[in-house]
Amino acid sequence: MATETIFISKQANGTGLHLSDNEGHSGDGTITTIVGQGDTVIWKLVPDGGITAITNIYPKPGSENIFSANPSKQTDGRWQGTVANPVLGSESYSIDYTIGEDSYTDDPEFEVRD
Numbered sequence: 001m002a003t004e005t006i007f008i009s010k011q012a013n014g015t016g017l018h019l020s021d022n023e024g025h026s027g028d029g030t031i032t033t034i035v036g037q038g039d040t041v042i043w044k045l046v047p048d049g050g051i052t053a054i055t056n057i058y059p060k061p062g063s064e065n066i067f068s069a070n071p072s073k074q075t076d077g078r079w080q081g082t083v084a085n086p087v088l089g090s091e092s093y094s095i096d097y098t099i100g101e102d103s104y105t106d107d108p109e110f111e112v113r114d
Contacts, residue, residue, distance in 0.1 A: 001038040009049025017106040030108045035083050043079040052098040060092035060107045088112050
């Protein structure tokens with residue numbers, strides 16, 4: 001079981017998310033992070049990355065929940081979830097976040113593999 005970390009900041013232009021992960025994926029709006037069953041997923045804000053806070057992480061409507069429980073905020077400010085067994089395939093999830101006082105949502109994707 002591995003730990004996958006997703007780093008979150010604001011896009012250079014606009015209010016969308018710029019995401020990168022410890023697998024080397026990076027992009028504006030969405031990336032596909034490859035996770036395995038039982039993996040821990042951690043979301044961290046990039047210091048001075050333009051995002052004020054993550055307010056929720058949950059399955060995108062119409063997608064299957066790949067987590068054993070919805071990801072939750074930890075005492076150090078990061079968010080954490082565990083990939084459930086036996087879920088396979090690509091699923092989207094939603095990240096609610098704030099920039100200043102304004103709220104936004106983005107929908108990255110996970111690909112779950114054996």
